[in-house]
Every structure is written in structure tokens, then in C-alpha cells.
Amino acid sequence: MKKKLDVVSGGKPSRAEAEQAVRTLIEYIGENPEREGVRETPKRVVRAFDEYFQGYSLDAGEILSKTFSEVGDYDGPVLVKNIAVESRCEHHLAPFIGHAHIAYVPDGRVVGLSKLSRLVGVYASRMQTQERLTAEIAAALEKHLKPKGVAVMIEAEHFCMKLRGVGEAHAVTVTTRFGGLYKKDAAEREDFLKMVQA
Numbered sequence: 463m464k465k466k467l468d469v470v471s472g473g474k475p476s477r478a479e480a481e482q483a484v485r486t487l488i489e490y491i492g493e494n495p496e497r498e499g500v501r502e503t504p505k506r507v508v509r510a511f512d513e514y515f516q517g518y519s520l521d522a523g524e525i526l527s528k529t530f531s532e533v534g535d536y537d538g539p540v541l542v543k544n545i546a547v548e549s550r551c552e553h554h555l556a557p558f559i560g561h562a563h564i565a566y567v568p569d570g571r572v573v574g575l576s577k578l579s580r581l582v583g584v585y586a587s588r589m590q591t592q593e594r595l596t597a598e599i600a601a602a603l604e605k606h607l608k609p610k611g612v613a614v615m616i617e618a619e620h621f622c623m624k625l626r627g628v629g630e631a632h633a634v635t636v637t638t639r640f641g642g643l644y645k646k647d648a649a650e651r652e653d654f655l656k657m658v659q660a
């Protein structure tokens with residue numbers, strides 16, 4: 463992941479160049495970039511891109527670096543459901559929007575619950591596929607938290623499917639990734655799915 467960031471920041475075009483690129487697209491579709499309503503659009507689009515793709519400058523390790531070991535006798539899974547996912551597909555830059563459900567079985571250490579939604583943001587705010595997003599969230603938890611098990615499910619609607627005449631306005635894509643206990647033990651997986659559906 464780090465390597466990719468370096469490449470991005472290495473030969474990075476300037477903001478003015480990015481705005482010019484948006485202006486070129488506006489001209490390409492046959493619009494007049496000098497029209498009043500459109501004149502500021504390149505600036506706005508680049509600002510929006512800064513926001514959509516801020517994940518490239520965020521680091522999962524940093525977000526998961528603060529852990530707590532005082533969990534009493536608690537030895538069950540920690541599940542956070544319905545974490546908002548807003549990402550963009552790498553094929554069309556169209557949004558895909560939905561929810562993530564993340565569970566892990568701590569091995570003595572837990573993270574603040576809000577960290578899980580921030581972790582989703584780190585990877586969602588990049589050009590993505592839902593499959594990779596799911597895998598990256600699970601891998602980051604395994605790497606930085608070293609839990610006994612991790613389960614990630616994402617349910618999302620892809621606007622490139624909804625809008626591009628594919629005719630699947632209501633299709634929901636579901637992806638899962640299991641590690642550790644959840645990978646080894648079908649009963650653990652079933653527990654996770656039951657808790658997600660409850």
C-alpha cells in the first residue's frame with residue numbers, strides 16, 4: 463500500500479493541472495466551460511476529489527495503533543454493524559454505497575469502536591473494487607490488531623450498475639472475507655452471519 467502512495471505523490475500533477483483536466487472533460491462532452499454555472503466546476507470537482515480520495519493519505523496502522531487490553535473476562539466477538547460505506551469504483555469512478563459489518567475476536571486487545579468506521583474510510587476513500595475493499599479491511603485488522611479471528615461483510619449498491627443501462631437498479635452486491643477462527647470454524651461464521659442479520 464505504501465509503495466502505491468509514493469508513486470501517486472511522486473509525479474503528482476498540480477491542482478491547476480487537475481482543474482484543467484476537468485475543464486477538458488467539460489469541453490469534451492460539448493459543454494461551454496465559460497458558462498456561468500459551469501465556470502467554477504473544475505475547482506469544485508477537484509475539491510470533491512480531494513474528499514472522495516483522501517484515503518491515499520490515511521494510514522490504517524496509525525488508526526489502529528491505540529489498543530486497550532482491559533476487557534475484563536470478555537472473550538466473545540466484537541461486532542460493529544451497519545458502518546456506512548461510500549466508495550468509488552475504479553472502473554468508472556461511479557459511487558458504490560452501502561454498509562460494512564466488521565467482527566473480530568480479540569486476542570487480549572481491542573480498539574475503540576469508532577476506529578473500525580475510520581478504518582473503512584481509509585480504504586473506501588480510494589479507487590476501489592468492493593472485493594478489494596473487503597479484503598483490505600480484513601487484512602489491516604489482522605496485521606495491526608492480531609485478533610483470533612476477523613470477519614468482514616460489505617453490502618453495497620453500485621451506481622455504475624444502477625445508472626449505466628445495465629438494468630440492475632436494485633441489485634446489491636455482497637462480499638465477505640474471513641480470517642483466523644472465522645475461516646477455520648463454520649460455526650463461528652454462522653454466528654457472525656446470524657448476528658449481522660439479527
Ligand SMILES: [Zn+2]
Nearest residue numbers: 551553554622
Ligand atoms: Zn463501476
